[in-house]
Amino acid sequence: MKQKSIVTYIDKMAFDVELNDHHFTIDASEKVGGENRGPRPKGLLLSGLGGCTGMDVVSILKKMQVTDYKLTIEVEGEPEEEYPKPYKAISVTFLFTGKDLPSSKIKKAVELSEQRYCGVSDMLKKAAELTIKIKINGEEL
Amino acid sequence: MKQKSIVTYIDKMAFDVELNDHHFTIDASEKVGGENRGPRPKGLLLSGLGGCTGMDVVSILKKMQVTDYKLTIEVEGEPEEEYPKPYKAISVTFLFTGKDLPSSKIKKAVELSEQRYCGVSDMLKKAAELTIKIKINGEEL
8 A cells, every 4th residue: 555745835945744654844944944843854864764773673572572661762864975975885773672581582573573564664775875783782782 | 973862661552752852652452462553654654755755845835936835745664464563655746726837837846846946855755666656736747
């Protein structure tokens, strides 16, 4: 089934985004004529990637009966210097914290997302070099 | 300069997204264990594409002294049926309304965005078939 987002011009550089019946505002920075009333659009690719793989990992871990942890996903994009300035490299870092976390299950869940389930990862790795890291309580796996 | 989004797990399938110091919630649908507290992450690619090309087009038209119009951008993605369900096709439709709109300038602005300025378009067309349409007062250019 097709998915749709409706992006409506407000004024200056600001747009309303409608997605799944939710709304938020995106805007440019002051430097380029915006008023920073919301985030930049290109960065939504990073957010979409973090959210997509994050939801996969949380679901897979739940099936593995791993539920007691905190998780933050940092996604960084490094744009080319020349227009159209696509991201040439994207890094995803999973930061898990919690007691007695099972590193092999966590690693497996992240791999399953990246290799089988995450559509955003599948698309963006066709355009940029994608690297994945996992840290558990600050220690890189 | 690197760009960053921080995606933090809330509970169930919901995550907080931080991007350019703004926050919003993303979530899965009820069908897959979410509560629809915010939009789905994969759709953010469509929103990011609409916003990126929309900001380009508005900026270019301003330089052409075209400022009196309404603009909505509809972005549709057609996912593959099999996992990881990437979009195989994405369509972007620019809907302009207003009086005496200069169709050749609008066409030029959209082309410049797609071919030269929009980094999101540049990335996503490496992964999906991208089609662009322009309608002015309901008539396709």
